[in-house]
Amino acid sequence: MEPNNNQRIPYWNWIPAAFALSGIIVFIFATYGPPASSSGFVSTLNGFLAWMAPEYAASKAHYKAIPGPGSWLFTFVLGMAIGGFIAGRTSDKIPVRDIPPIWKQRFGESRVKRYAATFFAGFLILFASRLAGGCTLGLFISGSAQLAISGLYFGVVIFAVAMLTARLLYGKSAGKEDIQ
């Protein structure tokens, strides 16, 4: 049906992958509740602050709302990192790169430039997620699965703005040059 059976593609087909991931998401709804990953950042900081500056953490609404590292929210993101590690180590086909080739082609080999950009992007993404109350998973995917308007609204806007940003960033060259 799809022309994606090409052996050069190291990734799973998207349809069985979606069945696998939605199975995991339904399992999470059944055993815990709505899955979320940006809350894991708050949970991480919560643990750090409980040790470094407990009075500060106790005085802020955002840290009071989300539990520390001894919680599902933290072990979930920790598990994501472990899952990524295991998946990366057990695949010799999917390359692990510090700088995406599409970025290299546009902005050169500079690691400093790429790392500064992802640091800044990470900053924006998490600041925004905490403002909205969730991220791609916690608001768009899990919210929309619960039919929340917030999730659908967030999803439409993040896709539109990310597509526009990528277009402005990489220009038309990316499509024309057909980098692989």
Place this chain on the structure above:
Amino acid sequence: MTNIWLGLFSGIAFGFVIQRIGATDAHRMARSHLMLDADIPRFMLLTVALSAVGLFGLQSVGVGRISPLPTSIVATGLAAVIFGIGWGLAGYCPGTIWAAAGEGRIDAVFALLGGLAGTALFAQLHETLIPILYDPTNVGQITLTDLFGNYGVAVAVLAVGLGLCIWAIGKLWGSGDRVIAFERAPDSSPSSGDAEKNG
């Protein structure tokens, strides 16, 4: 205590799958955003549709906890714009950051550190920003069920709507068959129209 192990197990499974589909690869994400690779967006939307149906099944037998987030017209929208800029720039989102960092992508480690900084700043400003940006246009925990009056109908509408989006993405985006995970070949032939490849 059980929650800790459930979270860990769920996270490992989740991280494994999103690595295998290539969502932790910022290169593939950028190509998705540039409409050159349809697989990730279709994967995401199909995941939402199947999860909604699965959750409907759970709810009908009284299992599972749901808690839809409220919609704040200004805060949710503004946050989505800021989020989209970051997503387009890095090719990572909060979940993939963890999995990609675990995979060993150093740019994701920097995104994670930036994310912690962004979280810390928002937590500091929470008491100031929430009353200004979030609360005035907060319309509550509205869902499609409120719109359509019936949970089952609303799930069906969502599934059909997402199905149409998936179909449209397949038509409008490139087919993804030119996605090769290796470095750029200098002699690669220029692309012909992406739509044709979808055939």
